[in-house]
Amino acid sequence: MRDLAIETSGLVKTFGDNRAVDGLDLTVPAGTVYGVLGPNGAGKTTAVKMLATLLRPDGGEARVFGHDVLREPDAVRSRVSLTGQYASVDEEMTGLENLVLLGRLLGHRRAAARDRAMRLLEAFGLTEAAGRQVKTYSGGMRRRLDIAASILNTPDLLFLDEPTTGLDPRSRNQVWDIVRIVVAHGTTVLLTTQYLDEADRLAGRIAVVDHGKVIAEGTPGELKSSVGSGSVHVRLRDAVQRPEAERVLAKELNTQVQLEADPVALTARIAGDDADAGAERASRALAALAASGIVVDDFSLGQPSLDEAFLALTGAPPGEHSLALTDHPATDKNAQEEAA
Numbered sequence: 476m477r478d479l480a481i482e483t484s485g486l487v488k489t490f491g492d493n494r495a496v497d498g499l500d501l502t503v504p505a506g507t508v509y510g511v512l513g514p515n516g517a518g519k520t521t522a523v524k525m526l527a528t529l530l531r532p533d534g535g536e537a538r539v540f541g542h543d544v545l546r547e548p549d550a551v552r553s554r555v556s557l558t559g560q561y562a563s564v565d566e567e568m569t570g571l572e573n574l575v576l577l578g579r580l581l582g583h584r585r586a587a588a589r590d591r592a593m594r595l596l597e598a599f600g601l602t603e604a605a606g607r608q609v610k611t612y613s614g615g616m617r618r619r620l621d622i623a624a625s626i627l628n629t630p631d632l633l634f635l636d637e638p639t640t641g642l643d644p645r646s647r648n649q650v651w652d653i654v655r656i657v658v659a660h661g662t663t664v665l666l667t668t669q670y671l672d673e674a675d676r677l678a679g680r681i682a683v684v685d686h687g688k689v690i691a692e693g694t695p696g697e698l699k700s701s702v703g704s705g706s707v708h709v710r711l712r713d714a715v716q717r718p719e720a721e722r723v724l725a726k727e728l729n730t731q732v733q734l735e736a737d738p739v740a741l742t743a744r745i746a747g748d749d750a751d752a753g754a755e756r757a758s759r760a761l762a763a764l765a766a767s768g769i770v771v772d773d774f775s776l777g778q779p780s781l782d783e784a785f786l787a788l789t790g791a792p793p794g795e796h797s798l799a800l801t802d803h804p805a806t807d808k809n810a811q812e813e814a815a
Contacts, residue, residue, distance in 0.1 A: 478540075479504060479505060479538075479540075480503045480504065480505040480507075480539065480540060480632050480663040480665075481501055481502070481503035481509075481526060481537075481538070481663075482502055482537070483499055483522075483526070483535065483536065483537040483538075484500055484535055484536045485499075485534060486525065486532055487499075487532060487533045487534030487535050487687075488522075488525060488530060488532055488687075495518045496518040496521050496522050496532075498687070499518065499522055499535070501522075503663065503665060503680075504663075504679075504680075507658070507664075507678075508654065508658055508663075508664045508666055508677045508678045509664070509678060509680055509682070510668065510674035510677065510678030510680070511523075511667045511682050511684060512667075512668070512681055513683060513789065514685060517684045517687065518688075519667045519684055521687075522684075523557070523636060523665065526539060526544060526555075526634070526665070527551075527552075527634055532544070532545065539555060540554055540631060540632070554632055555630050555632045556625040556630035556633050557636070558621055558622055558636065559636045563621060564624055566608065566609045566610035567608060567609075568608065568609060569605065569608055570596060570601055570605050570607065570609060570616075570620050571592055571596065571605040571606060573609060573624065574591070574595060574623060575588045575592050578591055581627055581628050583627075592627075593605070595623040595626070595627070598623075598656075599619040599620070599622070599653060600619065601616060601620060601623070604616060614641055614643075614646060615643065615646025615650070618642060618646065619653065622638065622650070622653055626662070629660065629661075629662060631661075631662060631663065632663045632664075632665065633657060633662050633664050633665070634665050635654070635664055635665070635666045635667070636667050637667060637668055637669055638650055640669060647670075647673070654677055655677070671781045671782050671785055672781070674695070674781065678695065679694065680693060681694070681695060681781075683698070683784075685788070685789050690788055690789070698784045699781060699784050701784065705745045705757070705776050705777060706742055706743065706744050706745065706777055707724065707728065707742065707743045707744075707757050707774070707776055708740070708742050708773075708774070708775045708777065709724070709741045709743075709774055710737070710739050710771070710772050710774075711740075711769060711771060712739070712770040712771070713770065714739045716769045717738065717741065720741055720764060720767075720769050721734065721741060723767050724764070725743070726763075727759055727763045728743050728745055728760055730743050739772075743760075745757060753776070757776045761774055
């Protein structure tokens with residue numbers, strides 16, 4: 476069996492009457508990207524802080540590479556690094572100065588710290604900006620510098636909490652490439668993200684967390700197939716016909732129909748795990764639309780998306796599942812008090 480980077484059993488954390496993490500069970504194989512998804516307030520960041528020894532669990536057990544987070548916190552800290560949603564570097568210093576300073580704090584001699592900093596700046600495409608103050612960097616550049624700071628000493632486990640929040644598509648892709656490189660060199664990554672496509676592209680396995688518990692776990696493909704054999708996507712010629720098309724699809728497929736932002740588009744999930752039966756039902760639905768005089772310009776049948784799986788599992792619409800850095804209003808205040 477593959478070595479485990481993280482193993483939790485019945486992990487609990489409460490803040491007053493709020494049970495932020497409520498019996499969380501995780502098993503994260505080493506050398507992989509493991510995604511953690513869940514609606515706002517699900518307990519993801521609280522769990523990460525406990526695993527990184529920034530918060531003390533109130534119950535259950537948690538081990539990082541076999542080390543108990545309560546009894547062996549120093550051993551855990553020696554093997555992990557945490558990159559939060561907001562950059563932790565000093566904006567008044569240059570990129571090079573930030574990395575050299577952190578390298579020195581980690582125990583490197585000045586020459587070694589500078590050498591390591593320069594190699595990371597080159598690897599992350601920041602060499603030309605090395606002598607500029609960080610406050611002049613774009614969001615994507617700051618993010619890359621922040622991740623570089625997290626791996627000055629290559630960690631065995633890197634916690635990435637929403638690493639691409641607010642970045643443009645090009646910068647997001649650059650960060651994704653960095654994550655892949657880090658994992659290729661042997662580091663395990665635990666990723667929380669507000670972008671479902673990010674988890675889909677990067678994570679080998681994903682845990683869906685809601686109300687402090689894991690409600691589903693598996694590969695992206697397994698999670699998608701768990702909500703049905705496919706999804707029907709329809710584009711109409713006339714937006715006026717959409718209410719009637721919604722009624723027909725709901726009746727023929729016996730499922731809820733999602734109205735897309737595009738006024739002529741609809742999507743419906745097909746229940747069941749038989750792909751052939753799903754295709755037959757979709758064909759009947761298309762015939763029913765035609766029989767009702769509804770003109771369809773485009774029709775497709777595909778595997779459910781991770782967004783649809785998320786919606787089915789948590790009941791939270793995709794537009795309302797922001798995975799914010801703070802899961803609960805009291806979390807950050809309590810974390811600061813306990814970490815002090």
